[in-house]
Amino acid sequence: MIGSLGWQELLIVLVILALLFGAGRVSSLGGALGKGIREFRKESTAKDDIVIANQEDDDEKNKEDTSK
Secondary structure (H helix, E strand, O other), rough: HHHOOOOHHHHHHHHHHHHHHHHHHHHHHHHHHHHHHHHHHHHHHHHHHHHHHHHHHHHHHHHHHHHH
8 A cells, every 4th residue: 555655645644744743743753663663674684593593503413414
């Protein structure tokens, strides 16, 4: 749904939000949203690193088992 909105529609929505909540409040909400997105990306990347490390450990164990 959001992908179908053009820049004009987004601008209108932002103006309405600024009128309803005030520019300061909208700015702080945007900052909080950005912080949340950054933390989500950081955690998902960390989880991917753990999964990759576990796969490498499993591969090493399998090589040791097959060489015996």
